[in-house]
Amino acid sequence: MSGTGGTGGTDGTGTGGTGAGGPGSGGWAPVGPAETVLVRATELTGRPVVTITEGEALGDVKDVVYSPAAGRLLGLTLNKRGGIFAGPMKGVLALERIYAIGQDAVMVTDGEAFTGHGEHHGESHGSRGEAMNVLGNEVLTDGGNRLGVVTDLVVAIGVLGAGLPIDPSARTSGQARPVYPGDVVGYQVTGDATLGARAGAELLVPLPFTLAVSGANLLVPTSVEPFIRDDLSGFDAAVVQFRSRLVATEPGPGTGPDPGSGPGRGPAQGPGGPSTPGGPSTPTGRVHK
Numbered sequence: 001m002s003g004t005g006g007t008g009g010t011d012g013t014g015t016g017g018t019g020a021g022g023p024g025s026g027g028w029a030p031v032g033p034a035e036t037v038l039v040r041a042t043e044l045t046g047r048p049v050v051t052i053t054e055g056e057a058l059g060d061v062k063d064v065v066y067s068p069a070a071g072r073l074l075g076l077t078l079n080k081r082g083g084i085f086a087g088p089m090k091g092v093l094a095l096e097r098i099y100a101i102g103q104d105a106v107m108v109t110d111g112e113a114f115t116g117h118g119e120h121h122g123e124s125h126g127s128r129g130e131a132m133n134v135l136g137n138e139v140l141t142d143g144g145n146r147l148g149v150v151t152d153l154v155v156a157i158g159v160l161g162a163g164l165p166i167d168p169s170a171r172t173s174g175q176a177r178p179v180y181p182g183d184v185v186g187y188q189v190t191g192d193a194t195l196g197a198r199a200g201a202e203l204l205v206p207l208p209f210t211l212a213v214s215g216a217n218l219l220v221p222t223s224v225e226p227f228i229r230d231d232l233s234g235f236d237a238a239v240v241q242f243r244s245r246l247v248a249t250e251p252g253p254g255t256g257p258d259p260g261s262g263p264g265r266g267p268a269q270g271p272g273g274p275s276t277p278g279g280p281s282t283p284t285g286r287v288h289k
Contacts, residue, residue: 036179041153049106059089065131068211073182074131095182101157139189143222148189156183185239204229206242
């Protein structure tokens with residue numbers, strides 16, 4: 001991948017990195033975080049999947065394959081070219097076979113990226129988790145508050161490069177790791193009836209790096225509540241503030257569990273609200289409205 005990458009736009013953390021190589025160079029894995037843009041997952045539906053080497057359209061995006069445990073997309077399912085009546089293609093286009101998820105098309109290196117056989121072929125580092133359809137599931141805080149029912153995912157898109165290794169547990173200088181293309185950083189939910197003025201509204205809930213699932217419930221820390229937003233404008237800042245707050249309460253490398261907090265549990269929200277987080281407050285990425 002040629003050129004330099006900016007910081008992860010979804011949560012705005014990290015510093016820009018330089019891509020290694022480019023199409024035809026043989027070494028495409030970037031050495032730093034890529035620039036990302038936030039979109040709703042439903043916006044990806046219908047985008048063509050195009051090969052870089054031949055410019056051939058392999059199919060159109062049908063849906064995303066997502067793992068809450070990994071906090072990322074696992075891949076994409078495709079429809080044959082020709083519209084919704086052309087029918088689905090078998091198998092999954094795995095995320096690690098995708099070169100870029102752009103605002104107009106999904107780019108792959110060549111026709112071999114999608115074999116059309118079997119299920120997702122995940123990486124072997126053990127951070128993937130199982131695919132799960134979360135639409136219609138309820139988001140519940142670990143304090144027992146209902147936030148709403150999931151209607152969409154908020155996904156970071158951009159240039160991945162081939163074979164980009166991602167470790168969702170990675171940390172940089174004690175801060176939240178950069179956001180990479182393919183990360184799912186939020187849920188769009190229909191606000192629960194208990195939320196008063198926000199009941200029934202479409203809300204965006206930032207997510208921790210990985211998510212706990214209990215039956216049909218998706219569990220998030222109670223500390224997320226002040227960072228819930230109404231639209232994508234400014235949502236990237238809310239994500240970085242929320243995740244930085246979580247990281248600030250987690251034990252450092254080589255230390256034991258923090259007796260004062262459970263997995264993914266952030267501190268109680270202080271009177272300063274989301275304007276006083278323990279981390280960077282100015283994201284450098286972009287938001288696709």
